[in-house]
Amino acid sequence: MVKVDLSGAMGFLDSTGPDYGAAGQAHRALAEGKGAGADFTGWRELPRRVQGEELKQITAAAERIRDTSEVLVVVGIGGSYLGARAGIELIQPKNGPEVIFAGTGLSPDALVSKLEQLGDRDFSINVVSKSGTTLEPAAAFRIFRGLLEKKYGAGARRRIYATTDKARGVLKTIADKEGYESFVVPDDVGGRFSVLSAVGLLPLAAAGCDVHTMVGAAAEAMYELDLRSPDNPAWQYAATRNALYAKGKKIEILASYEPSFRYMAEWWKQLYGESEGKNGVGIYPASVEYNADLHSMGQYIQDGPRTLMETVVSFDRPRKDYEMPFVMGDPDGLNYLAGRGLGEISRVAMEAVKAAHVAGGVPNMGVSVPRRDEEGFAELVCFFEMACAISGYMLGVNPFDQPGVEAYKKNMFRMLGKPGT
């Protein structure tokens, strides 16, 4: 399970510590469906709900994709791709098709790069969109679908998997008409909370992740994270970051020492930024990759404005350690490390950074799971989702809406001359 270490944060709080009373109230509102946006709290049930028939359908489709495709093109934006990409990059499954994420932008250069990357390899498409009207993925789907139809003719439709609304919308209509195999974006789950539905699980399974293990671990994690207690790591994280925010820590930097964590940080930024950044409030979610960024953002973190808090996600054990070699004559002076594992050395570096940042005035929260695998991924997802809901309620916002996302879309459709705008 997830462990939260608050030893680097407590010194920055009042002597009463984090407000677990408020965390408990927020949790109760969530559990009883009495908080804002209660219609969108189905994510708590996803792991249990998806087990059984739906997971069977997902793994069967994933097998078919793996059997027939060297590449899977996942078309989706925001919550329709971030969770899957985060999981695939974190877990790094082997022997699956390459996954290309498309539909995240409109740059022709980026599209051409993706087409070159695809080449003439066999591929399938998983298009993920609740409505089918979001421009970026809709445009990409039109383009990649055209390629698929050119390549496979009538057989193209068997290579398209649509994850969309269960009953209505443009994409659902196309999928029904063309006979694409369809998966459901649940009505009671927002995009950023949807990775443990078919939205995330189909690409994860196709890439080679063990989604049975993942969903099992998630069900267990959701159960434990639903226990109302100050021992609940979601309470600890939510209450502490809110207390730090109230004390002027306006930016939260999510750090990891694993480069494979990059898209988990992107997923986390959407989850927290979109859930909490509204009504003029919200912690700014930023991320860094250590050790690399100790030599770029490190100076600012150590000595810049004291408006930062830092959350470090770590894994208890590396997958495979690597021993520092001995070199005769010690030309570079590193023989004092020879024979020690990089895993240990990296862990010492992490402790050294924590001490330096705390001494410099940056509160530090640690979040850890045992391993960088399907279970660890599921545990982190459930933890951050549950903590986000509690944290948003503590902050006094509806953590499940995103009204601000419409502003640019309205302008864009009007300026592009979309009929009816």
Next chain:
Amino acid sequence: MVKVDLSGAMGFLDSTGPDYGAAGQAHRALAEGKGAGADFTGWRELPRRVQGEELKQITAAAERIRDTSEVLVVVGIGGSYLGARAGIELIQPKNGPEVIFAGTGLSPDALVSKLEQLGDRDFSINVVSKSGTTLEPAAAFRIFRGLLEKKYGAGARRRIYATTDKARGVLKTIADKEGYESFVVPDDVGGRFSVLSAVGLLPLAAAGCDVHTMVGAAAEAMYELDLRSPDNPAWQYAATRNALYAKGKKIEILASYEPSFRYMAEWWKQLYGESEGKNGVGIYPASVEYNADLHSMGQYIQDGPRTLMETVVSFDRPRKDYEMPFVMGDPDGLNYLAGRGLGEISRVAMEAVKAAHVAGGVPNMGVSVPRRDEEGFAELVCFFEMACAISGYMLGVNPFDQPGVEAYKKNMFRMLGKPGT
């Protein structure tokens, strides 16, 4: 040349606009060597200095690497890799060896991934370190050097290129003893300003970038950016961001609509974060990739705390446009876009986002260059460097030191038991 568009920012400033008087004073201090850290302003001369013999040596070595290697392993951290990586990812040269960046962390999992990526292909190493004692690259160099020696025996030394101090330090000593071809990290240029020295140019050239064109464009850009005038785009950017900072815009989000810009944003974060984040002041440098992040950070940017400013870097023309296809029956309702280039559609999206964000209270600065190529890269590098120096002086800090980076290193070496600590 770089153009700065302040139309989305002026409404947020006092009626007097940006303080070009202060920008001029800062520029004068820089030009006359009278500002803080004046010993580290050699970057202004780099393009002119490197032309001639040094550039010949760099391109000759690059040719040798390209002739003998399927992979170039660049070992370096911070300013010793970010500029090269930014340029290679932005320009995307073809037909060069694959470049693997190592030495940026201590994770054994990440190291093992890189070793797998390298496989048994022919490779060379470019190790970049002023001193040779920074732990992360020193450890990676020890490991990759060991592999190289195992693979090539006595020939390994001809596959190692050391970019380091001209006279002293651990790496210089090893390079001299072993007979590695060496390149110089100039004494009067800090790491984050060093991309137009051998530090950046050797990997850029080896990857296939036209460094002659790049350096020529940089020399011209540095000349123009040294003209003391409110028309100077570096003045415009530096003065405007400082004015916005004084008005409570504490976070600057660097945005681009090109995914290939990602490491340019990372390079920019080091440049500005490390130059300005000290003495308890400095704008927090963050970045986003649009359109993707309109569906993750977009909500926060539109409706969160009004402490943000946004700087959007764009390229006037795509490399290759892509026309939206027509589809019979218009199932997805996108035929109103058919026949239009994605380049135009993307540009409309950019204008729509600007209007939405400005209306939402986020000042917007535009930075543009004509093309995403060697010239555009050089122009952006020179622009951001010059503006950073001026901006740092306007803020009242020494933009050329980084005392805060030492804090974690000291802890780490002590905790690892390095002899003498």
